[in-house]
Amino acid sequence: MNTQAELKMSNNLEEIHRLHTFAEEFCTPFSVSPSALNMINLSLEEVVTNVISYGYDDDKEHTIIIKLTMEDQPASQRWLLTIEVWDDGLPFDATAQATPDISKPLDEREIGGLGIHLVRTFMETFEYRRQNMFNVVTMKKNLEKESGTV
Known part of the structure; x- marks a missing residue:
């Protein structure tokens, strides 16, 4: 059984709050833990904020599409959440960015990359592809099933 939902939003930081509502409403029937939901929300917010802040070289309105799919994994007693973020911004592979050196003191670290x-x-997979003039970021998260849930 797969359940899917899609959200279209503009490239405006004022729309970020819609991500949280969308993710929470989608995850509610699956009894996703508050901790996992927090990881999902933070990951979504990071990716979409980066798209809005750095993805466009014009001031025009663009549409960002977020697709959520929950897939039943009966053999493992888990759900697999797949998150796709589609944007028509400049090509950019965030997954290729270097991991920041978090062992350094805060004041010695380079700016950026922590998100x-x-x-x-937070995610089991974090992938990028360019498809038909769109950046597509795919993230996957395994979620524990609670007894008695959908």
């Missing part, structure tokens, strides 16, 4: 590091930490 992408968190996405890599």
Whole structure:
């Protein structure tokens, strides 16, 4: 059994709050833990904020599409959440960015990269592809099933 949902939003930082509502409403029937939902929300926010902040070289309105798919994994007693973020911005592979050196003190670290590091930490997979003039970031997260859920 697969369940899917899609959100279209503009490239405006004021729309970020819609991501959280969308993810929470989608995950509710699957009894996703608050901790896992927090990881999902932070990962979504990081990717979409980067698209809005750095992905466009014009001031025009663009559409960003977020697709969520929940797939039943009966053999492992888990759900597999797949998140896709589609944008028509400049080609950019965030997955190719170097991992920041988090062993250094905060004041000695280079700026940037920590959000992408968190996405890599929170998600089982973090992939990029360019498809038909779109950047497509795919993230996957295994989620434990609670007894008695959908």
